[in-house]
Amino acid sequence: MSRFGQFSHLWVNMAERLGLEVHCCEVEWGAGVPLEEYERAIEADKAHEIKAVFVTHNETATGVTSDAAGVRKLLDAHGHPALIFLDGVSSIASIDFRQDEWGIDLAVAGSQKGFMLPAGLSFLSVSTKALEIAKETNRSMEKCYFSFADMIATNDNGYFPYTPPTQFFYGLRAALDLLFEEGLDAVFARHHRLAEGVRRGVGGMGLKLQAVETKWESDTVSAIRVPDGVDGAAVCRIAFERYRTSFGAGLSKVAGKVFRIGHLGDLNEVMCLSALAAAEMSLADAGAKIDLGSGVAAAQAWYREQAAEAVAMKMAAE
């Protein structure tokens, strides 16, 4: 496992509390899954004692996306049979994720992010290999409520082993219809376009992201470093109280140092611009030197350019 933000931390914490033996790579908050370090551990593990490798695909606390396919490549390169577990809560349905192609054995997602629903439903997608291994796993990890066998036996007839949250399924059907109507590729492209506008807006304000390199930048959430001497928590409080806008606060190690703009789900350019406008006002009110309009203008330029390009492409196609 690797820890580089509050969500990846919570997984490490959970695994340890479940009594699993965890090899945790500590990574700078702002970077992601350290492929080289994972590779060293995998290469050294000739006896195949490592049973699973964990990937927090999109670290929501720092706005960092990791290379999940890269983890598969390195396991394959060393012929290592470890399973890959992936937290896709803030990536699946918003940015590219290919469970079969990348050979991900367990992927978990939640209703409250890219699926655009209230919190309350989570999804676990399980490979055939993981299902087989679950059958033979030692009894100390036996589960009742989360037994795959119970779930599969009843699912086959359209039932669940427990009372299912039927109302959520209606919501999920509607959400999936929206996603498939737009088309997943278009959904991913939209998230990238909107996120890039937010990033340009952040740059326009003269601020920096918590993501330390471009390759880590997340298309679903941006964690923005506040200038020295400005309290990120105050920015969030001011945004909420004065401008009725909810930003994500900095969590744990980055508390007070960042605020976060979530840009996933049912979202468009104008909504991103309003978030940037609220950020500018809240930052200025919290004591930051911000030229009002500087972030919004940078994002507007990008969105206009992208819109013009889309129109030109459509005309060319016609």
Ligand SMILES: *Cc1c(COP(=O)(O)O)cnc(C)c1O
């Ligand atoms: C939101 C989120 C979770 C889930 O949080 P819960 O509060 O447990 O629903 C887990 N991982 C990531 C990366 C998230 O963004």
